[in-house]
Amino acid sequence: MLTIALIRRGLLSLALIAGLAFTPASTPPVAQSGDNSRYAAIVVDAETGEVLFARNADARRYPASITKLMTLYLTFESLSKGDVKLTDTLTISIRAASEPPSKLGLAAGQTISLDNAMRATAVRSANDMAMAIAEHVGGSNDRFAARMTQKARELGMTQTVYVNPNGLPDSRQITSARDLSILARAIMRDYPQYYAYLGQHDWAYNGRDYRNTNGLLHTGNGYDGLKTGYINASGFNLAASAVRGDKRLITIVLGGRSTASRNAHVAALMDTGFELERARDRGQSIPITQAFFEQRGFGLSSSPAGEVQFASITSSGAAVPSNEANGDEGTAYAALARTPAPRPEPRTPARPATRSGQLPADLPADVTAILNGGRSPAATTTRTPAPRATPSRASGGWAVQVGAFRDETVARNWLTEVQRRFRTQFSSAERTVVDAEGWFRSRFTGMTEQSAQAACEALAARSVTCMVVRPQG
Template sequence: MFERARRLIASCVIAAATAVAPVASTAQAQVPYLQLLPATQPKYAAVVVDAKTGEVLYAKRADSPRYPASITKVMTLYLAFEALAAGRLRLDDQIVVSPRAAAQAPTKLGLRAGETISVQDAILAMCTKSANDMAVAMAEKLGGSEARFAAMMTLRAHELGMRNTRFVNASGLPDSRQISTARDIAILSRAVMRDYPQYYGFFGAKNFTYRGVSMRNHNGMLNTMPGVDGIKTGYTNASGFNIAVSAVRENRRLITVVLGAPSTAVRNENAEDLMLTGFDVMARRDRGEKITIAQNLFEPEPSGPITRPSIAQGDGEQDGLKIVLASATPPASASRTKIVEPGKTALRGKKGGRWVVQVGAFKSKSDAKEQITLVTKRFGKHFDARDGEIGGKVAGSYRARFSGYTEASARDACQALKAKRMACMVVKPT
């Protein structure tokens, strides 16, 4: 730790020197600044969390909107693990690669349209190679379409407490609408460990061999820092170099998220600095010291009076000192919606109206039922206590509907869904 501290002090000295000394070239002057002070970069955001308690040990722009890039796949995998745990999916099930999945931009596994791959291999391809084609194939397997799966991702994110996150695709390929934060990514990372520990090990796979080709995990920290066992990296031009990483040391687990670094090397070094300092801070606290990560990194504390506790904030803009995970699945009693399947009679007029709100049409009854459940959880104000119906098959699709509305309440409900870019249609009484 003393060597790391010495290096950080030297970094500050070098950066200060370059600001006042004659400069031989712009590139030479920028190297220390870029490589040694990543927190000064405009895209940078970071958070360090105690995985056991959720305590935020350090935060820098943790709630500022950022592009998650391929860290998106952690949510894709979370929903895959959820399906595996529920028995709706098995590791040896086969996924058919669609033309859309096959057409995804690299990085990808490269299967052709019509080829199949096992669920387990698709998961490993996402965890190691960050395969975009496998993310889309999994999305289509679980959601019917990538667009519907992205809506499922966003709903689950909000249920987990990721208040500032929105997903529009399953891979993390560039899209200006796909936004998250360092804090939200830490929440997701912690949720994966809490809810599906039996599958978390996939993130620690250092290599994956498929059809005779061996691929190394993009997360190089698995090989360079003892104790690291996951979870995911990401990069696009817009996002910069991102990582969510977790490590265990002396029976303590930390989760660190670094977003917007200027290079892989800077990202990994900064994440390691934060992680090692976090472990050191926790150990020193056990000995009775009052110390923060910011202090241990020789980072200035926020200026001005502090009116609330700042256990280890890297700046003064954070709202909370603890990451609290919401329930992955709301209690069964949380919703009073009744789902009426085809061939059965719905209880209409419960709220004094005969108008209907249709929230989608699906190839299977199970998908329609799942959509009713998802809409009820996310938009309970408008749909809870209504009668959810799975309409009879029309043109090859089952309609997911809610009944018992007046015209005004039906239009209000649809407006709420459309505001979140979700399908909705008001149906007049017949």
């Protein structure tokens, strides 16, 4: 009977996770799955905190393994206070040893130094070591998670709630791109002596070499941190920092389609941010930095809050892996692949939610409701579905597809923006939105093969993804 009860309890927990993840809402408690509404991004000047670019920056998202930044922040704090030492010996508990991959794989009862556990957490993104650290620093997962959430509030991270130290799936563990940029700045400001843990390229332990999951660290270009993350519900996340000249920028991207496309998107945002800083250094007045990014294809000023599958989120140089749980509109771009995508970060299976311990008293009511296993008030709001467009009549010839969106208005606005920026390439083309089972595909039609190929090359040169579509029939 006990076994049956446990199974039923697990199924109810999984149902709660599914309900929170897939219930439509005008302001969802977390990102919805199945489209690129998981996408969020922000670019911040690390020294001043100025936001240079933001897209869905305050929308709630799943942090995945970027959670470990807060785990390490609290560890840095404890080290600074003298509560723990780098030489402390951690004995792996049964719970820590049972955490799913990515993990270091020590058995219960084995030991590791706090220093090595921190390196395993930062470089390997080891879920078992993050749990071992939480138990050592905080006494238990529940007490440590409550401290994590309390610290988030102290730092001004208003959208963030933690229930575990490693980012394993839990529908109540939420954050935002802006909150993660606040945390990244706090680490640099408060504990610069420990920041190197987050930029270590490689780490050797027990005869094995581990390579950092953050591939940008190996590219040069000033990248020196911070942390990657992936679970099925979040997509591919990355909090990155880079220094060029006397400027440091922080870029957060959440909801990428693959490791390769996410990294390419972060790099493009970072390059644009440094371009903006150089323009300022030359005396150029840039009163609206968001416009500077939008002129280069990042964001849609006409619809800042729409659910957008960004044309630039999918790299034209990497295949898009299937999204096994949520449908796969992204595979429409797989034909653009030139080289195989790098091996993705380890994928973590979902598991039932677990209740956290004593909750901080100052948590907002909606956050407390989520932690207590309930619904955020926002989750009960029903969003009116976007009107379905009538498929446009084929005009014949070749076409160029520049994006696919969940909202027809956004799809049309994007066509207008692309034509504004690439008037020469699409001067004689027709703007067409094709409704394909709820995805609105933005296409320029009525083109010759030569003009379509040339237009796509011009867009790719400006980091705008496109796809040449052959005549039908």
